[in-house]
Amino acid sequence: MRWFGFGFNAFGQICVQEEAESSSNAANEVKVISPTELSSHGDRSGCRGRICRIRASWSSRACLHLDEESCACLAGFATFISSEFRGCKDAFITESFLTLAFPDRVESWDLQKKEKTPSWTMEIKTQSESSDVNLPLVPGGYVALKPPIYHSLSPRLKAKSLALGAEHSILLTATGVVFTWGMGSHGQLGHGDLTSEEEPRAVEALWGMPMSSVASGGWHSVCISDGGDLYVWGWNERGQLGLPSRGLRKTAQQQQQNSSQQAGASCQEASTSSCEGLQEEQKHEEVFISIQAFPALLDVAPSCEIQTVSCGSRHTAAVTTVGDLYTWGWGDYGQLGHQTLASLDEPQRVEFFKTEQMRVVDVVCGTWNTFAAAVKEEVACT
Structure with missing residues (x-):
């Protein structure tokens, strides 16, 4: 099993840095955008x-x-x-x-x-x-x-695992029940509101569906069911829930502004009422989610169950049962592993491991970076 890291590296968490030859490449040392094997850097x-x-x-x-x-x-x-x-x-x-x-x-x-x-x-x-x-x-x-x-913790909870966010906690019991407590201002407790809880409270929306693992980001929470389904809730400001994020669409909207102005000029030649109706229809087609206050089922990969999941401050990473790694959310330090600094509000497979014929078996997110364990894919002889 080999471990790879990508994302924030200002303190050498991923690889030990050599002295910068010039200030121009200092930013590149802080951001590792491609999965880099930890053992190869001493x-x-x-x-x-x-x-x-x-x-x-x-x-x-x-x-x-x-x-x-x-x-x-x-x-x-x-x-x-x-x-x-x-x-x-x-x-x-x-x-x-x-x-x-x-x-x-x-x-x-x-x-x-x-x-x-x-x-x-x-x-x-x-x-x-x-x-x-x-x-x-x-x-x-x-x-x-x-x-x-x-x-x-109360002995009655019979805790199996616990994940701590910036201001909240999520606990999984031995029977698969999920409890949360702490600050709820971003919907991270999953109780359908933005109120806080001083004591552990069961997430009622998940009743009857035993969970196998839980993870917590800065202000968002996720869990995997016994059937391999992924549920997400909390803050979605940078797409960390894998749901449509207004913040990530602003750049795209600005790029489309010129084309929209051209479309507006065409409207002057057509019926004013029909153009207004078209613009109103386009406006309602865009639905953004800033806060998801109760668990939502996220379809990460077609026909694949989720094996393990981890959360950074504002990004999420999940491994499927076939060994593919998917990441989404904030990507300003390359922590999504797609060899760019782009952020994503929908899960995308990290192609590096597929290209290297490797199967991912575990993933751990730091606050602004990601670490993935992978093994060489066995290729059948023909």
């Missing part, structure tokens, strides 16, 4: 072996090497804290804290204070507690984005 850490898992924030990424001697290594801004963490089984990284799970403990390091010891530690007393750790979930609760680090 890691600053001392970890060796295959990368099994990646966790990413805005300025850093943590790589987990779980074969042979397990360890976690850092790349990007947070590399000052340590070159490696031996025995680590899972990691969760934000701009403020790096949380690590070990067989006997969970610890958080304050990335702002540059201390040599963790700022928070939780002891794991039993083997069952250790197996329940799926960061940011920890025994009895979860690790937050900012202090207080630990928050408790």
Whole structure:
């Protein structure tokens, strides 16, 4: 399995940068628009072996090497804290804290204070507690984005996984029920309104449809059903829900302005009433969605189920069961992997992996970048 990264790279999260020869190419170093293999650029850490898992924030990424001697290594801004963490089984990284799970403990390091010891530690007393750790979930609760680090959860929820957005949380239970809480100003809670919730509340629109995984962007949420369907809700300002976005159509509208003026001149020669009717019809044909306050089914790829999904701040990436990677949303740093800086409000396949005859098996979004794991496609002999 090989990991590739694309998007925001100002701190070397994707590849270690060489010194810029001139200021003119500095912008190109910050934006990696084509999927680039991580291992081909050398890691600053001392970890060796295959990368099994990646966790990413805005300025850093943590790589987990779980074969042979397990360890976690850092790349990007947070590399000052340590070159490696031996025995680590899972990691969760934000701009403020790096949380690590070990067989006997969970610890958080304050990335702002540059201390040599963790700022928070939780002891794991039993083997069952250790197996329940799926960061940011920890025994009895979860690790937050900012202090207080630990928050408790009701045992009745029987949490399976948890995703944290900028201001909200989305939790999946062992029975496939989705709960959300936090700020709801962008519809990210999925309850059909823009109100906030202090305690976990079930997303009623998904009742009766067990979900297999959840993910959270900055202000949007997604989940995958047991049947491989993708549901989206929340903010769609840059097309991150894969629904028509007014913000992304402004440029196209400006480009069409000249042709519209020409059409207006033609209208003067025709019946005024018929032209007004045509313009009114065209206006109503355009329907834009800024906020989707309840879950909507998104058709990502024809005849393909969704296997895994991840969200950046304002973009989304999904892997199908046939190994295709689709991305959509904000793309100003190349985080969509289409070798452009364009944003998209509908899912589009990343052709790089198809061209390289590779099948994508996992995807992890950082705030402004994307990391994808792929394996070589087996070609049948004829």
